[in-house]
Amino acid sequence: MKKEKILITVKTYPTLSSAYDETVCTAGLLEDGTWIRIYPIPFRKLDEFQRYKKFDWVEVGVERNLKDHRPESHKKLSDIKIIGNIDTSTGWLRRNELVLGTGNVYTSFQKIIDDNKGKNHVSLATFKPNKILDVTVEEEPDRNWDLGKLRALEEKSKQIDMFSGSTDCFKVVRKLPYKFRYVFTDENNKERRLLITDWELGALFWNSMRKHQCETKAITDVRNKYLKDLVLDRNVHFFVGTTLEWDKKNAPNPFTIIGVYSPPYIPQNSLF
Numbered sequence: 001m002k003k004e005k006i007l008i009t010v011k012t013y014p015t016l017s018s019a020y021d022e023t024v025c026t027a028g029l030l031e032d033g034t035w036i037r038i039y040p041i042p043f044r045k046l047d048e049f050q051r052y053k054k055f056d057w058v059e060v061g062v063e064r065n066l067k068d069h070r071p072e073s074h075k076k077l078s079d080i081k082i083i084g085n086i087d088t089s090t091g092w093l094r095r096n097e098l099v100l101g102t103g104n105v106y107t108s109f110q111k112i113i114d115d116n117k118g119k120n121h122v123s124l125a126t127f128k129p130n131k132i133l134d135v136t137v138e139e140e141p142d143r144n145w146d147l148g149k150l151r152a153l154e155e156k157s158k159q160i161d162m163f164s165g166s167t168d169c170f171k172v173v174r175k176l177p178y179k180f181r182y183v184f185t186d187e188n189n190k191e192r193r194l195l196i197t198d199w200e201l202g203a204l205f206w207n208s209m210r211k212h213q214c215e216t217k218a219i220t221d222v223r224n225k226y227l228k229d230l231v232l233d234r235n236v237h238f239f240v241g242t243t244l245e246w247d248k249k250n251a252p253n254p255f256t257i258i259g260v261y262s263p264p265y266i267p268q269n270s271l272f
Contacts, residue, residue, distance in 0.1 A: 033102035035124035057084035
């Protein structure tokens, strides 16, 4: 078993899998800037001491996930140990050093797609958009999870609870009733629309729903966050990744936005 030290940069909104239960795609950077994906992880079932946050350093035993052809994909073989965190007390400099300095940053989205379909088969990347144009909102045709998967997972949870003697029945996370997409251009002024699957977007939507009890206001809060707070006067980048399903199907563009990296612009004289 190989242990890796990983800076967590990505945690996606949970999805349901008949094979894996409720899962979260987690990804991050090794110390040399290399991307690594850990999948699947039933994040909400982890013990509290293993529940990592973005920009936590973690240590975990991993091996290549042979059921996943994407080269960055690994499976967890040991408990996740949180060993540190890069906060913003240093003015984002350390985060930028690792994410934008050590790691590779794309400015052409077509180049990411080409590299995905090339011999290196890139399925995780950091991308710098040229201009952000909009965040679109589309209601899901089915606002609930697949009933068959949901029943199977709830039954599985009941069996585990009965075996362990637990009285706390696990509740599957609610499906987001809307799809949010960034509309942006790259260095070639090619306009694209990419689905945002970031955990933080889902959390913001449901927190706003609890506050306002109104979907329209929750949508407004999400758009304000992703069009204003994360963009205005910020050096915004996207963490993008492929889904296993669409990567397997060799889709023309199998990528989604799995995280938004939004440091403030740092005055040049502050670097010296």
